[in-house]
Amino acid sequence: MKASYVIIGAGISGCSIAYNLAKKGVKDIIVVEKHYLTAGATGRCGAGVRQQWGTEMNCRLAKASIDFFSIAKDELGYQGDIEFKQEGYLIVAVNEEEDKQFAKNVILQNSLGIPSRKITKEEAKEIVPHLNTDVILSATFCPTDGHLNPFTMTDAYYQAAKRLGVTFLFREEVKSIVVKNDKIEKVITTNHEIHTSNVINAAGGYAKEIGDMVNVAIPVYAERHEILVTEPVEKIQGPMVMSFGMNIYCQQVPHGSFLMGRSNPFEKPSHNIESSWQFLDEMAKTVCTLLPPIGNLRVIRQWAGSYNMSPDRQPIIGTTDLPGFYVACGFSGHGFMFAPMTGLLLSEIILGEPLTIDITDLHIDRFKTARDIVIEKSVV
Amino acid sequence: MSKKDIIICRCEDVTLEEIHQLLERGYTNIEELKRLLRVGMGPCQGTTCMQLIQREVSKFLNIPIEEVKTQKVRPLTMGVKLNAIKEGACDES
Incomplete structure (x- = not known):
């Protein structure tokens, strides 16, 4: 198999990233999921969406995401009820x-x-x-x-992504990622070898383990x-x-x-x-x-x-030291409510487009520098 | 009898027709059916409907019923009032 991008994880973040990339015209995207749609954190979350945050970044991401949720049913052409x-x-x-x-x-x-x-x-x-x-x-x-129904909201992204040509492989686990000379060559799953130069880590609770496969240390x-x-x-x-x-x-x-x-x-x-x-x-x-x-x-x-x-309870979204390896993780319990922006902004980063919201501060490199990080305290 | 008059999950009022519609759309895992239709999420926790749904999945996929995995069994085994749980905790301390 060949793919332009392999996305690991079919929670709402992975589905939103797949949808946004496909909507911008990217072909041959494959999403690999160890279990089933929303099996991880998305399907287990508290189903709330809020904008009352203590850091400016979280406020901006949350507001823009809620603006999307209010038009999501029409935008994604979903038959069901996202509640x-x-x-x-x-x-x-x-x-x-x-x-x-x-x-x-x-x-x-x-x-x-x-x-x-x-x-x-x-x-x-x-x-x-x-x-x-x-x-x-x-x-x-x-x-x-x-409030929003996590199952149907994710299903809405999933179905829209499928209509745009995205392939989903369920009940398949990523076992390793082959990298040669600082370049991704392929993703090996329990059932397939997928040739690709680009991998997007949206593996939720297992984001660190996916990073370890390519020697990118993610502090989550x-x-x-x-x-x-x-x-x-x-x-x-x-x-x-x-x-x-x-x-x-x-x-x-x-x-x-x-x-x-x-x-x-x-x-x-x-x-x-x-x-x-x-x-x-x-x-x-x-x-x-x-x-x-x-x-x-x-x-x-x-x-x-x-x-x-994540160390500052804010997401980690963007590129990494390994070319072609992108991360969308560290949501610290709020990946569901930020998902519309996660998908949109990461697709903009990947395709080199101007950013709807400047998320330079969410880059993984923020943990390398000595400057103080801004910690979100409004978390249960 | 019409499929939309046959109730499979009595707690959540889910019909045989709804189950068949999702199976035909490719949702053949009981965990997926549960999340999209709420089958097995009501007060009985699937003790009434799960075997019926297993049978439908088995027929649809043409595989033996014992190969159709049921949903993850979660506590509690029966509904308990939050007040009762709270008071029990006080008695113990």
Whole structure:
């Protein structure tokens, strides 16, 4: 087999990159996926899309991505329902430090055209009536943040890419990448040898291992994050409710179920994605404190997925020291919501086009230099 | 009986017709069917529908039913209220 570009990973990032390259006229693209569509982090994520970030870069990527999601169904010609819902994110401040930081975040967000606002806890209770305001100081709210179905959204990219001629190889694992004289020669999978000079690493939790195959050291690691879903009930909550201090995000999806997750600060880097009873225990305590009536709902399933963590919690997108080897990884739990920009911007980099958003600062070389990196703190 | 009147997944109201449509479009992995149709994602967690879906995939691909992998089994085995989990945790501490 021959390919102009081999993309590793059929999560939303890989599918978006494939679609954007194909739309710009690139032929003979092959996407290789170890399991099935959305088997990795995309299909395990919390299905939220937000613009309320603490770094300018993340704000810009998120806003432009949400602008795309709002027209994605028509743009991609998708028959199904991507379940895009814009009822906001309510981010609650639970201590003085967060209260002050959120005020600064809102100024930054507003300067970039993101319609977030700082609100009192009484105003927050009007938006989410079952919120326990005894445990919060204030909140920020952005009405254009929201929800999107990760499975159908990825399927929309996948089907659009296929129509543009992209080949997808599922249940095939990349075993090695042959490089000679600083030039990629071929990708060897469990079933094929694909001759190519270009490889795009969109392998999510396994991005580091793919980098190691070509001796490009990518400073990322996989970290388990757990999540659960309740039985569906009538709609009682519009926005995603989130707290960094209490360590929780919780939303009611259009289907009626509540989805919620939190991080484990003691989690060690690994590819473990098994569920734990400790998560269930901590999650129940946290949600019953912040959103007490949710305690009456039954948990029906829990699962886990890998965040691909970067040192500054911002993505790594662009070229590398090896010609023809590109990376789109290190999303630190936010690859789903940035995917439209990941695909667009990486295709622009690859084809040498002017960039829609300047993402020079997301290049992997930022970790080589001594200058301070800007760390995103608004992460659960 | 019409395929659209035959309910395969009772928790999520998924019909035989919907399953056949996705199989014909190339989604022949149970994990994919689950993600796109929500089969097996409801309160019974696939205990009612999964064997029926395995049979449909087996017929469609013309392979023995034992070669059709079912979905990953995830906790909990039955629905438990978050309050009950929280209170259980308090009793233990």
